[in-house]
Amino acid sequence: MPENSVTMYSLSTCSxxxxxxxxxxxxxxxxxFTDVDLLKGKERTAILEDIxxxxxxxxxxxxxxxEKVIVGYKEKEIKEALGL
Amino acid sequence: MDIEKLYEMLRKAQEPKGYYFNKDKERTxxxxxxxxxxxxxxxxxVCPCRLAxxxxxxxxxxxxxxxxxxxxxxxxxxxxxxxYVSQEWNEENIPHxxxxxxxxxxxxxx
Numbered sequence: 001m002p003e004n005s006v007t008m009y010s011l012s013t014c015s016x017x018x019x020x021x022x023x024x025x026x027x028x029x030x031x032x033f034t035d036v037d038l039l040k041g042k043e044r045t046a047i048l049e050d051i052x053x054x055x056x057x058x059x060x061x062x063x064x065x066x067e068k069v070i071v072g073y074k075e076k077e078i079k080e081a082l083g084l
Numbered sequence: 085m086d087i088e089k090l091y092e093m094l095r096k097a098q099e100p101k102g103y104y105f106n107k108d109k110e111r112t113x114x115x116x117x118x119x120x121x122x123x124x125x126x127x128x129x130v131c132p133c134r135l136a137x138x139x140x141x142x143x144x145x146x147x148x149x150x151x152x153x154x155x156x157x158x159x160x161x162x163x164x165x166x167x168y169v170s171q172e173w174n175e176e177n178i179p180h181x182x183x184x185x186x187x188x189x190x191x192x193x194x
Contacts, residue, residue, distance in 0.1 A: 013118035013132035015111060015165055037135055048135075048192070058192050059185040060135065072182050 004066030004082070006031035009051050012038055016073040017061040023075060027084060036060070087116050103149070103157060103168040115167045119148055133165040134185075137193035145191060152186040 006024065010017035012035040024031050036047055048058060054069045055062040063070045065081040085093075091113070095105055105112045118132035130136040131146040145151045153163040160183045161173030172178045 011133065011135060013121055014134075015115050015118070015167075016133060018114070057185050057189045058135070059187075060133065072184070074182055 004068075005064075006082070007064045008033040009047065009054075009060060009062040010035050011060045014060050019073040020061050020063060020078065023073075023078060027079075027082065029082060085120065087113055087120065090116055090120065098149070098168065102170065103153065104171055104174055106162075106166050106169050107174045108166075112167060115165055131165060134187065135192060139193065142191075142193045146187065150187075156183050156186060 006029055008017070008020060008024075008031055010021070010033050017033075017035075021033065034047060036044060036051070039047060051058050051062055054064055055071050057071070059071055061072065063078065065078070068081045070077050070081060091105070094116075098104070106115075115132055119129045122128070122130045122132060122136065126136055126138050126140075126143070128140055128143070129148045130143050131148050131150050134146050134150075136143045136146065140147075149168060150163070153168055156163050157168060157170050157173075160181055161178045162169040162180070162183055164183050164185060166183070170178075173180065
């Protein structure tokens with residue numbers, strides 16, 4: 001089974017985002033993340049438009065695992081989506 | 085400000101109002117450091133778990149303690165960040181549920 005790609009929209013200061021990063025690191029999952037608070041101007045606007053498509057609330061972390069979108073540090077759901 | 089001092093200062097001001105720091109000190113200190121970082125970045129202690137616009141007027145509802153803390157602690161025993169909690173939450177007499185974002189999305193300024 002091909003592995004699901006993992007992408008996360010996060011904030012550099014957010015505790016829930018840090019928890020997700022820690023969980024993924026501990027499970028040795030490869031993932032890409034964007035700390036949106038560190039972006040400015042057009043780059044930020046463009047990313048926010050992308051996030052809205054997955055999570056209209058535009059809250060963080062927004063995690064995309066394959067086809068599944070998970071909002072927040074929901075350990076059980078994240079692990080399930082990862083097949084762990 | 086020294087984080088330990090900030091912790092004590094806020095603790096003394098907030099506990100009498102019924103808002104306690106999360107007993108997980110590592111997490112609490114991490115959040116206080118993030119607040120301090122935001123103070124340096126934006127000039128005010130805006131919520132570390134939300135995206136700030138950088139304009140005080142637009143961010144005023146999420147300057148810590150945010151306006152959503154009261155209903156969130158009332159309903160879930162914890163604020164959105166798990167920084168301020170109720171005594172019951174710290175004593176684990178109520179479940180530690182995920183606190184959903186209460187801030188209306190239209191408040192986020194692009």
